[in-house]
Amino acid sequence: MEITPLLWGITIAVIVGLLAFDYFFHVRKAHLPTIREAAVWSAIYVGLALLFGLMFFAVGDTAHAVEYYAGYITEKALSVDNLFVFLVIMASFKVPREFQQKVLLFGITFALISRTVFILLGAAIIEAWSDVFYLFGIALLLIAGQQLRGELTGDKEGKDEADNVMVRLARRFLPASEHYDGDKLFTRENGKRLLTPMLLVMVAIGATDILFAFDSIPAIFGLTQEPYIVFTATAFSLMGLRQLYFLIDxxxxxxxxxxxxxxxxxxxxxxxxxxxALHENNLPFINEGENVAVVEIPTNLSLLVIVIILAITVAVSLLSPKGKALRALQNAERYAYRYSKLAEDTGVSDSDRVQAEQFMDDWTRKAEAVAPKYRDELLEHKDKYSDIIRTAHETRLASARAAGREAGESEKIVKQRGPTV
Incomplete structure (x- = not known):
């Protein structure tokens, strides 16, 4: 398939149009998207990405199609990992839940712009010096080793520290109000025009996006050297990331x-x-500047390996004792909080209330059964979890007493300090 300037122009126009649609129709009015809304739009964006890859198959360009899908899946996985860091930054700035959509969309837009610049630079460097693949390969191995070391030793401060630096720099050089004014970027206090925390968090996320490009761009150039494939795989992996976050929250x-x-x-x-790099070697100190006879890994095999690794990672995460423990702790808080809100609604039917109580009790018991080693590792704010669950059971006990019903389970919990979670 011939990559023409017209194809480039049409592709960029479509990407810009999708971003504009998101800005004007999704985040213009601050709101918390429903599961249905997030699911529908996530499916639409993923569907568009998959259909785009079929375009290469349609014209018989199987090689570019495989390269695109391998790049898309890899970039999507890295983008999901980046969401964790975005959440750290938003938590540092205490961004209200309904405003997080706009912050995420800004982060996606900035990531798209910054990575486009890196893609153009990378393509120019590869064109001028093909041995740059040695540097790309070594860089990815170092990043992979550092990330693995952080997981094995429990020392994850490297990535978090970078985020904290961005946050501190933003606060230091951009003095702003301590309070949000809706989702506005500027506000007035005592007659003085100030930046809001909303703008600061966007600056911090934008600066952090630049750090992400250092593993993202070399990774996809390792799968394809066609700039158009690199750009489209990166762009489509970022599109819909905002909706995906709320869907799999x-x-x-x-x-x-x-x-x-x-x-x-x-x-x-x-x-x-x-x-x-060895196969295309030009360095004089390696094999006297001649190509090294090594077996290269084909892109279709790379795609298969990437899919298998991700599938195993997700399955092990969800089925492992650690993953199940985190699910129990999160659901104990979630259903306790939902019950508290449900109890305040006088229009709720008795059957819905009984069902909510049952969910709360079941997950509270599962959370209390979690092994202490997982509880200590997974819970950063143990008192918060205890207070949320304790408050819900106190609400239930008060409601049960008012109705003259037996509430033995709740009474036991309330008599204690609270659930051990």
């Missing part, structure tokens, strides 16, 4: 071994890059 945290999977993928692509 809570599931993100349960992917407890995602970092291991991403380390394996980055390491695999790093090896692939180095093998490619």
């Amino acid at each position: 809570g599931l993100l945290d349960r992917l407890v071994y995602l970092s291991y999977g991403l380390s394996a993928i980055l390491g695999f692509i790093g090896v692939k890059l180095i093998l490619h």
Whole structure:
């Protein structure tokens, strides 16, 4: 398939149009998207990405189709991992839930712009010096090793520290109000025009996006050297990421071994890059500047390996004792909080209330049965979880007493300090 300037122009226009649609029709009015809304739009964006790849198959360009899908899946996985860091930054700025959509969309837009610049630079460097693949490969191996080391030793401060630096710099050089004014970027206090925390968090996320490009761009150049494929795979992997976050909210945290999977993928692509560099070698101190007879890893095999690694990572995360423990702790808080809100609604039927109580009781028992080693590792704010669950059971006990019903289970919990979670 011939990559023409017209094709480039049409593709860029479509991407810009999709972003504009999101800005004007989804985040213009701050709101918390429903599961249905997030599911529908996630399906639409994923569907568009998959259909785009079929375009290459339609014209008989199987090689570019496989490269596109391999790049798309890899970039999508890395983008989901980046969401964790976005959440750290938003938590630092205490971004209200209904405003998180706009922050995420800004982060996606900035990521698309910054990575486009890196893609153009990368393509120019490869054109001028093909041995740059040695550097790309070594960089990915180092990143994979550092990420794996952080998981094995429990020392994850490297990535978090970078986020904290961005947050501190934003606060230091951009003095702003301590309070949000809706989703506005500027506000007035005592007659003085100030930046709002909304703008600060966008600056912090934008700066952090630049760091992500250092593993993202070399990784996809390890799968294809066609700039158009690199750009489209990256762009479509970012589109719909905002909706995906709200769709799998809570599931993100349960992917407890995602970092291991991403380390394996980055390491695999790093090896692939180095093998490619050896095969196209021009460095005089390696094999006297001649190509080295090594076996290169074909892209279709790379796609298969990446899919298998991600599938194993997700399955192990969700089925492992650690993943199940986190699910119990999260659901104990979630259903306790939902019951508290339900109890305030006088229009709720008795059957709905009884069902909510049952869910709350079941997950509270499961949370209390979680092994202490997982509880200590997974819960950063133990008192918060205890207070939320305790408050819900106190609400239930008060309601039961008022109705003259027996409430033995809740009374036991309330008599204690609260659930051990």
